[in-house]
Amino acid sequence: MASPEDLILPSSRKAISILAVAKGGWDRTRRRLDAAARAWAEANxxxxxxxxxxxxxxxxGSLKQVIVGAPADGDPFAWAKLCRSLPQGTYAFEISPPRADLVTLGWCLEAYNFERYGxxxxxxxxxACPPDVDREAVLRAARASYLVRDLVNTPASDMGPDDLEAAARRLAQSHKAxxxxTAGKALEKGFPMIHAVGRASASAPRLIDFTWGAPRAPKVTLVGKGVCFDTGGLDIKPATGMALMKKDMGGAANVxxxxxxxxxxxxxxxxxxxIPAVENAIAGNAFxxxxxxxxxxxxxxEIGNTDAEGRLILADALALADEEAPDLLxxxxxxxxxxxxxxGPDLPPYYTDDEELAGAIAAAGMAENDPVWRLxxxxxxxxxxxxxxxxxxxxxxxGFAGSIxxxxFLRRFVEKARxxxxxxxxxxxxxPRPGRPKGGEAQAMRALFTVIKDRYA
Structure with missing residues (x-):
């Protein structure tokens, strides 16, 4: 799989031209074409x-130009289908379409493929990145999305609590964080619910904790659910319920x-x-x-259901995070x-009692084509x-209002955070949809980055 840097190249005059046709704009576009191109279009x-x-x-006989009818639904990622349809080469729009930054990102996200197992x-x-687009910002978002997808797509046999820790260590060390x-029995005193949920697994439960940035800067704390596989515990899931449980660490991956x-x-x-990282397994010492x-x-x-384990490990992690009263949790x-x-699967709900924050998240989700919805x-x-x-x-x-x-439940463990x-x-x-191949996905990540950037930069 090509890296984002190999897919999204700096602006280039040598790229093959993509001419976009707006809805109802064919007559106007047709007049701009030379006689050979007009004849070719008519013939096809x-x-x-x-x-x-x-x-x-x-x-x-070489490819001179590509003419494209603008997608009907207005989704800027819809242009991304071109990256898999066009012949090999480097392409660039003659005139940048609306939200060219998202069109560029969508192209890169569509090109993702999980190749770990062949x-x-x-x-x-x-x-070729349009000249009016911040290429580095696009690459930053694409790299983060690739990271999330790789982590979520990896099965639990290769993404247990120890593997998730290794991924966090690589990221932390690359930025000198x-x-x-804290792992195994060392959790019993300070993080008893993380220990209880994960103790039945052959891979010890653990709490991953890393910090970065100036100590006196505004405190932003991210907590991600890292259940690397969820059997449901003694309240065991049916086989169909377990089929996708490798993705139960998706919160940690997005964080x-x-x-x-x-x-x-x-x-x-x-x-x-x-990141509280555990496997909710079944053994004689399971909770x-x-x-x-x-x-x-x-x-x-009181444990009413061992399959409601995620909130237990998050509660201990949130309690720790809350102790230092972060500005944003x-x-x-x-x-x-x-x-x-x-x-549905595409629209994550979010919950907050901070009206200003809620509005900022909603606006960022719309602006970044990263939809979310407040409940x-x-x-x-x-x-x-x-x-x-x-x-x-x-x-x-x-069984009512399960997400609410x-x-x-989690809100009970947060008191001091601003x-x-x-x-x-x-x-x-x-x-699969344009820019969103089937499999692991980053959700709310780009919207939250925008909120954090706008709030503090």
Missing amino acids: GFEGQAGRFLAVPGSN KTANAAAKF KISV LGLASMVMEAKLPVRLRVL RPGDVLRSRKGITV IDLATLTGAARVAL PLWQPYMRLFESAVADLNNAGDS TAAL AHVHFDVFAWTPT
Whole structure:
């Protein structure tokens, strides 16, 4: 697979021209063509139809130009289909289309292919970055997306808690961030719920913790759910429910992608990344339904369902993050099926009681073609977590409002942070779309980078 740097080249006059035809603009475009190109278009029945392209040969038989009908749906990533359709070469738009930065990024994202296990795809055509586009910003986002996709696509046999730690260490060390890891029995005292969830696995549970940036800069803390595989525990999932559980560390993957963007851009923040990394396995020492766990924060939690484990490990990590009162606390997790039922796989819900932050996230999601949708932290639903023996039940006995109640559960462990937002991401594209091949996916990452950049830079 080519790297983003090999796919998105600096602006070049030698690139093959792409001429875009706006909706209803074929007559105007046709008049701009020479006689040979007009005749070729007529012979091929090309009239600037949306999404269709016409390769125009030169006098020596080489490819002279590509004429493309602008995509009908307005998605800037829709242009990305060209990278797999056009012959090998380097291409550039004669006139940059709207949101040329996203068109360029979409081209690079469409070209991604997961090749770790030998499955290869046809090489993608290259693209000359338009002169009005910040190439380095595009490459930064593409590299982060490739990182997220690679991590999520890797099966648990090669992406257990120790492998996730190794990935975090590589990223931290490449930016000279300070990293520490608490693992195994050392978790029992300070992070008892992380330990309880992960202790049944052959790969020890751990809390990955790294920091970067000036100590006195505004504190931005990212927490990512790192369940490297989820059997459901003793409340075991059916086979169909386990099929995609390699992606249950998608929150951690997205956090690492976001961290890479922040550090590459050298944003003026003090960044902290916390990833509780576990496998929710089944063994004689697995935690059980009915157990009561005491969290790092001191809140006791009755286990109503061992398959609601993500919120347990996040709760301990959020409690640690909250202790230093960060200016902004963000957590991302593949937390509930209820979020997918409500909003589908493409639209992650987010939860915050900070109105200014909520508006900034919504605006950034639209601007960056990284859609998200706010759902409410509806406090009356806290009754659904009532326990007869502990402060909270991790699942309750109601099937209603599952994503909202999970967000409310996590909110109980955050008190000091100036602002907190929780994202319930899917981290997976089940059906390929332009710029979004089937498989692991970065969600909310680019929107959050924009929020952090605008908030502090």
